[in-house]
Amino acid sequence: MSGKTNTELNGIWKMHAPLEGEVLRATNLNVFYRDRAKLLFKQNALKQVLYDVNFHIKEGEILGLCGESGCGKSTLSKTATGIIKDFTGELLLKHGQPQMVFQDPYSSLNPSKKIGWLLEEPLKVDRKKQWTGEERRARVREIIAQVELDEHLLERYPDELSGGQRQRVSIAAAIMRRTKLLIADEPVSALDVTIQAQVLKLLDDLHRNLGLSILFISHDLRVVYQICDRVMIMQKGRIVEQGTVDEVYRNPQQEYTKQLLRAANL
Amino acid sequence: MDRKEEVILEVNHLTIEFHDHDTPERVVDDVNFVLHKQEILGIVGESGSGKSMSALAIAGLLKRHALSLSGEILFDGTDLLTCDRERLRSYQGDEISMIFQEPMTSLNPLQRIGHQMEECLRIHHKEMTKKERYDRAIRTMTAVGLDDAEKLYRMYPHELSGGMRQRVMIGAATIARPKILIADEPTTALDVTIQAQIIALLRKVNVKRETAILFISHDLSLVRQLCHKVIVMQKGRIVESGITEEVFEHPEQPYTQALIEAIPKVEL
Ligand SMILES: Nc1ncnc2c1ncn2[C@@H]1O[C@H](COP(=O)(O)OP(=O)(O)OP(=O)(O)O)[C@@H](O)[C@H]1O
Ligand SMILES: Nc1ncnc2c1ncn2[C@@H]1O[C@H](COP(=O)(O)OP(=O)(O)OP(=O)(O)O)[C@@H](O)[C@H]1O
Ligand SMILES: [Mg+2]
Ligand SMILES: [Mg+2]
Numbered sequence: 001m002s003g004k005t006n007t008e009l010n011g012i013w014k015m016h017a018p019l020e021g022e023v024l025r026a027t028n029l030n031v032f033y034r035d036r037a038k039l040l041f042k043q044n045a046l047k048q049v050l051y052d053v054n055f056h057i058k059e060g061e062i063l064g065l066c067g068e069s070g071c072g073k074s075t076l077s078k079t080a081t082g083i084i085k086d087f088t089g090e091l092l093l094k095h096g097q098p099q100m101v102f103q104d105p106y107s108s109l110n111p112s113k114k115i116g117w118l119l120e121e122p123l124k125v126d127r128k129k130q131w132t133g134e135e136r137r138a139r140v141r142e143i144i145a146q147v148e149l150d151e152h153l154l155e156r157y158p159d160e161l162s163g164g165q166r167q168r169v170s171i172a173a174a175i176m177r178r179t180k181l182l183i184a185d186e187p188v189s190a191l192d193v194t195i196q197a198q199v200l201k202l203l204d205d206l207h208r209n210l211g212l213s214i215l216f217i218s219h220d221l222r223v224v225y226q227i228c229d230r231v232m233i234m235q236k237g238r239i240v241e242q243g244t245v246d247e248v249y250r251n252p253q254q255e256y257t258k259q260l261l262r263a264a265n266l
Numbered sequence: 267m268d269r270k271e272e273v274i275l276e277v278n279h280l281t282i283e284f285h286d287h288d289t290p291e292r293v294v295d296d297v298n299f300v301l302h303k304q305e306i307l308g309i310v311g312e313s314g315s316g317k318s319m320s321a322l323a324i325a326g327l328l329k330r331h332a333l334s335l336s337g338e339i340l341f342d343g344t345d346l347l348t349c350d351r352e353r354l355r356s357y358q359g360d361e362i363s364m365i366f367q368e369p370m371t372s373l374n375p376l377q378r379i380g381h382q383m384e385e386c387l388r389i390h391h392k393e394m395t396k397k398e399r400y401d402r403a404i405r406t407m408t409a410v411g412l413d414d415a416e417k418l419y420r421m422y423p424h425e426l427s428g429g430m431r432q433r434v435m436i437g438a439a440t441i442a443r444p445k446i447l448i449a450d451e452p453t454t455a456l457d458v459t460i461q462a463q464i465i466a467l468l469r470k471v472n473v474k475r476e477t478a479i480l481f482i483s484h485d486l487s488l489v490r491q492l493c494h495k496v497i498v499m500q501k502g503r504i505v506e507s508g509i510t511e512e513v514f515e516h517p518e519q520p521y522t523q524a525l526i527e528a529i530p531k532v533e534l
Contacts, residue, residue, distance in 0.1 A: 033425070068457050069429025092475055103428040103455065104370045155287065163367040163451065164313030164484075186428065189454040190367065192484035195313055219429075219457035263458040 009088050013079075017092035022056045023181045024098075028089035029053040031072070031079050031237075046086065049075050050237045053089075057181065060211040062203075064245065066222040066260065067234035073217045074103055076234070077183045080215065092164045099179035101187045103217075105170040109158040115169055117153035122177040143172045144203045148195055163190045171199060175206065182206075183215045188223065192248060200227050210243065221264040225249055233257045273322070274478050275301040275446055279337035282319050282502075286332040294319050294415055295502035297337075297452055301330045301446065306472055306479040308489040308510065310525065311499030319484045320499075324480070325348075325364040326354045333445070343459045360390040363444035367482075369431040373423040379434055380419035383407065386442040406437045411463045428455040436464060440471055447471065448480045453488065465492055486525055498522050 009032070019025055031050035057063050065073050074126045078084045080091060081100045102108040109118060119140045123131045131139070141151060147168040158166060167190045176183055184203070194215050204227060208210045218224050224231055225245050232242040233256065241254045249266060252258045282294035294316040301307050309317050324339055326346055339346040341362065343476070346354060362388070367370040373382055383403040387394055390404045400419075409413035410433040423431055432455050439447060449468065453461045465488065471477045483489050489496055489510065496513050498506040498521065506519045517523045 066457075069433075069455070069460055070427040074427060104368060106368045106371050160284075160286075162314045162318055168313075186455055190451060190484070191313060192310070192525065193486070219455070221458075259459075260457070263462070 004088065009086055011085070011087035012090040012092075014091070014134060015093045015096050017094060019092060019094040020061055023094045024057040024215075025092045026053055026055050026080070026089065027091075028092065029076075029079060029087055029244050030089055031075055031077075031087040031107040034086055036207065048237070050079070050087075053237075053239055055232055055239060055242065057213050057215060058229075059094075060207065060213055062216050062226035062227055063230045064231035065215060065217045065234060066219065066221060066224055066231060068260075071220070071234045072237045073234060077185050077217060078216065081181055087123060087222055093181070095180040098181035098183050098215075099174040099177050101170050101182070101184040103176045103185040103189075105163075105166040105190075106158065108170055111158050113157070114154065115158065115161070116158050118158075118169070119143070119154070119176055121209055122173070126178075128178075129190055140172075140176070143175055145170075146174050146198075148198050164192070164195065166257055167191060167200065168195075171202075174214070175202075177214070178210075180212045181215070183217075185217045186219065187216075189218070189220070196223070203227065210217070221249075221266060225266075272303040273300050273518065274303045274341070276291045276340040277324070277337070277383070278321075278340070280320060280339065281334075281336045282316070282323060282325060282328070283334045284332060286333065290431055291354055293502050294323070297499075297502075297504055299497055299504070301478050301480060304472060304476045304496065305492045306468075308479055308496040309491055309492030309499060310484065310486060312521065313484075315499040316502040317494050317499055319449050321364065321480065321482060324446075325362055325448055326358055338455065356390075359386040359439075359444075359513075360442050361444055362446045362448070363439045363442065363453045364448040365439045365450060367454075369428070369435045369455075370423065372435060373424055373431060377422075378419070379421050379426070382423075383419070383434065383441060385438060385440050389522060390442055402441060403437075406441045407434070408439075408534065410434075410437045411460050412437070429457070429460065433455060433460070433464070436467070440467070440477075443471075443475050444477055446478050446480065447450055448482075450482045452481075452483065453483070453485070461488070468492065486514075498525075 029050055032046040032048050035045040067073055079087055081098050120136045123136045124231060149165060149168050171187055188239055190200050191199060203214060216228055228245050230243060231245050231248050232239050235256045239259050241248060252261060277297060277299050280294055280297040284291045297320055311317055312346050323335060335347055369496045380403055387399045407418060412418055412433050426485055433450045436452055453464050468479060472479055481493055493510050496502050496510045500521050506513060
């Protein structure tokens, strides 16, 4: 199956679309949440969260997404991965489904499986390559070393890890899938600066060596400046400014962007 | 600052070990510190160093099977590690209250935000009327930077963004005006403006209501702004501690030095 249409709202979400030099292109996205309780009584129980969002992610770039809490960043990322289906407009993906690192790592890791199992699983269903058990375990060890996790944690369950360890497991799980597009929602927020630097370096290496493209959501404008090529600023469900990080940080056009930069002492 | 040097919490030789794997694992190793009335004490340290475990032990929230706890946690002269469950429960949420690192795991997905905000008032402040509870909930939500509190009051956790959930947690933990507030990475998902608002709120709670705060964070610049004293943990142990400014000016441990040096700098 390469495409899917939402009949009610007519939003188009399509994988393996013919895009040139881009891995994702969103056109006129309007995204809604449904109030299921209200739905019983009223027809029109849609609440709009994103308004006329247009953007693209170039092949091999890291695109930052910033904006205040509640402005719609996670909603945009969930629309891009196909989790949210109530939208109008068009979302095209050059490759398959993007991988996602969720903002709340706890809720995205299956609590009944050991970390080792969770990380090996994507390799078992890899359609491009038959992995032997030994190869799988070697690959898992390689990735967890890169996110600075100790091997003995592979024998643990998700609730037996610290917050920062869980966050790194969910990054490792997304990377195991050899994805072309990674959507990372606040991936380093629970990590201290030393490990943060290591994880950011890992993401940067993957993006250089494998041509991985990343949508990088963060409330930390400093981290965004360090790692991203371009950045989008979102306010109340709209993208109000976008450009290369140098353009936007040196010469912000919108008052809102200036405010954000000022608040971060930049 | 004129702070009373009255000890409110005393942790002696706190040690936590897990036994559910082949080799027992000591995740907190002989931790000692005191928290004075109206003091803000920061705990920093690398990921996995035992910060959350220590916090959970103090809040009386560690599941006691599969692990062994030793040492003393003295609150008001009572050892929280050995006192009976009734006593412990009467403190929880009321006298000692906690903001958790991952908000989604501690909010009940099936209950409305308002109900969860008022949880503590319903249990410990039975004298309050429904209207009083409601008013207090709305006021507290506004104080943590949640606009449109009346509307949010009726919503469910999954309908909120990550940062909004985090603020609900902070509100629920401060609503009953606890004597000790344990805040485990309370501002990780928040942007700087709201972070500043939360810090201001914690300061206000600390000064006006004389709440002592145990502030766990990996963000050293926040710790420096807020905390009177700081503890640095590594591999379950306290490796360095002291007055915040002194530790920042003259870090003794290589780990502390590395942390301070790694604060990202941006040159535009
Ligand atoms: N399932 C849902 N039902 C209804 N409303 C929702 C739902 N999920 C999110 N919202 C609302 O949509 C808006 C945007 O939320 P979103 O999670 O996208 O914000 P965000 O930018 O990721 O914020 P944060 O930085 O706090 O994570 C918020 O007002 C939120 O209350
Ligand atoms: N059930 C368990 N069994 C064994 N070890 C555990 C269990 N739960 C947690 N741990 C370990 O205890 C150590 C301390 O965890 P804790 O959550 O206190 O870390 P932390 O300092 O809060 O780290 P972070 O900054 O990542 O949140 C970690 O190494 C973790 O893996
Ligand atoms: Mg979010
Ligand atoms: Mg922790």
